[in-house]
Amino acid sequence: MRCLVISDIHANLAALQAVFTDVKTRGLSYDIVWCLGDVVGYGAEPNECIDLLRTVPHICLAGNHDWAVIGKLDLHTFHEQAAYVVEWTQEHITSQNMSFLRSRPDILPLDDYLLVHASPREPIWEYITDVNVAEENFDDMQASFCLVGHTHVPVVFVRDGRTSNVHVSMPSVNVPVMLKRDSRYIINPGSVGQPRDGDPRAAFAILDTATATWTAHRVEYPIKVTQALMRSFHFPLRLVERLNYGR
Helix, strand or coil: EEEEECCCCCCCHHHHHHHHHHHHHCCCCEEEEEEECCCCCCCHHHHHHHHCCCCCCCCECCCCCHHHCCCCHHHHHCCCHHHHHHHHHHHHHHHHHHHHHCCCCCCCECCCEEEEECCCCHHHHHHHCCCCHHHHHCCCCCCEEEECCCCCCCCCEEECCCCEEEEEEEECCCCCEEEECCCCCEEEEECCCCCCCCCCCCEEEEEECCCCEEEEEEEECCHHHHHHHHHHHHCCCCHHHHHHCCC
């Protein structure tokens, strides 16, 4: 099976459209979309992003921004600017799409894969940002492969099957990573709509479960279109400008 793996769309329709267009243009075929949460938040097109996602075969997890919109997280746990957009989203999202967010699971095991937004031991909120946190989470997971989002940074953590040592790598764009059957992995595809690795392009990945390969991809999108819409709704300037820098 070939999976288009995406995460952290954050209501950025132009970025999500660019991903689907790039996949089609380059012939990167897939059977299903695995979305690792945070479809909404930060951006101004939550309904449009959910509606587009629902046009393709997909699995979608809950993220912390999704939970905040449906009232499952206290807004005091968010910084002021993010909370502003959560409240804006609550006012603008349709009842149908609110129901969609409410029905998202926070953790989903699929055979030898585990899908979560944040981490195996804390599916909604914990950030896996370094080897130490990854190592602790390897101890908490039974699956060989865990796919996460939340940090907005593409990364591959590996626990070596022979030595049990954990190491980290940043996957090169368009270069397949071979997933060894005797090792275990925590892998992040990065963010579609809010990259934070210094590269403003939308990030996504193709997972081929038959060949055990993971391939990271990036695609440019019309950032100014997204920014203009955010400005029209008077979103905080910092949220608008950070899209230029992928930070």
